[in-house]
Amino acid sequence: MTGTATPGANTDRRWFKRFGRTGPAETRLFCFHFAGGNTSLFRRWPQELPWYIEPVAVQLPGRADRFTETPYERMAPLVDDLIKVMEPHLDRPFAFYGVSMGARVSWALAHALRERGLPGPKALFVAASVAPACDNGQWEWDGREDGLVGYVRDMGGTPVEVLQQPELLAGLLPTLRADLTVLSTHDFHPETPLDIPVHAFAGTEDPEAHPERMRDWSRETRDRFALTPVPGGHFFDDEGQQQVIRVIVDHLT
Secondary structure, eight states, X not given: OOOOOOOSHHXXXXXXXXXXXXXXXXXXXXXXXXXXXXXXXXXXXXXXXXXXXXXXXXXXXXXXXXXTSOOOOSHHHHHHHHHHHHXXXXXXXXXXXXXTHHHHHHHHHHHHHHHTTOOOOSOEEEESOOOGGGOOSOOTTTTOTTHHHHHHHHHOOSOHHHHTOHHHHHHHHHHHHHHHHHHXXXXXXXXXXXXXXXXXXXXXXXXXXXXXXXXXXXXXXXXXEEEEEESSSSSOOHHHHHHHHHHHHHHHO
């Protein structure tokens, strides 16, 4: 079982990556990576965002510099520990951006903050994630003849050299499987939608979270909703990332 998170300098360094960005900012942007991924996805964001938006990438256990830690397999303890480590950093306006699994984590976290009477995000940005309303208990990675490796291959984003080396895959798959278990076991149907703007980004060629399956994120808020189609598949290329960043900056400015 993953250890309980205790706020402190060492804990902050484990959970939050700023990639050299220092100095005060008006708004914090907490960024949540995809299943099996890590915060390297956001390494260039400090250089891409204006000074008044501080990107804070959230590193979950079981990967990168936290490889020896046990990954979460359930959403509730993950959200509980996130709140513990994030609470000291909710002292200024903030927003959430989540990619794939990260979209669901940030959505669940936004609800938990509201339920506990804590400050909540000023906006929720979600990318490459099927809308919660589309959940039917069936998951793209379950019941495949080619297993989890086939799912990874179909989604793209994993280098060919990794797919061709069993020892590299052996290191990747346990964390990925745990992350996907977080999603498949999270049977959460909030009675009250969020009261913040939600903006969704969907790859036009994404085999899983294409625009039509992300449009129902509109049901997760009583505030404004927008959907931005992004050329490409499940994992956005550099041009797609730039498009996402421009929209987020426009919204938070």
